[in-house]
Amino acid sequence: QQQVKQSPQSLIVQKGGISIINCAYENTAFDYFPWYQQFPGKGPALLIAIRPDVSEKKEGRFTISFNKSAKQFSLHIMDSQPGDSATYFCAASSGNTPLVFGKGTRLSVIA
């Protein structure tokens, strides 16, 4: 499987700050880039996703930035809250192919 590299592995952010998680991919055939949020003991929940025809997508406090030429995309969480503390996974796929996941970022938002 083609890799998706995610960084950082862990992140601590003050309440109200901006959390930024980055991912890079190799396979130029990828055309779908979702982010998933996972709480301990739960399944991953689809948070937001982007397709390469746009460079940015915003949903509430969550924004994906996409750089096709650099083969990179990132998740920004504005006004981070303690309830955002979770593990975040980026992923990529093309068509109906299985998702290729990054290794995850454990986010802790502290008051």
Add this chain to the structure above:
Amino acid sequence: NAGVMQNPRHLVRRRGQEARLRCSPMKGHSHVYWYRQLPEEGLKFMVYLQKENIIDESGMPKERFSAEFPKEGPSILRIQQVVRGDSAAYFCASSFSAGGPAEQYFGPGTRLTVT
């Protein structure tokens, strides 16, 4: 309005026993994917099925593991003669395909412990 359902949520098996994990996709979804997650790691693809067909099993070990998605009923991931290394969380996801990239929705997972 049920999401993806998986059962059991927790499963304990002794080495050498069989484990059967079930997944019912979201209503209207005909694509099922199985992923495995080891502690502190991301999800690794195992197998992709449509009704009565295995589309891609490139991530599934050649021995002891099998999967099916019958015309009626849930998808089943079967692990025969389990070993300690099979202990992990197993997630299934489902999607509806009308062409193009399809959003995958995950179930709550089955946590398998092999003693």
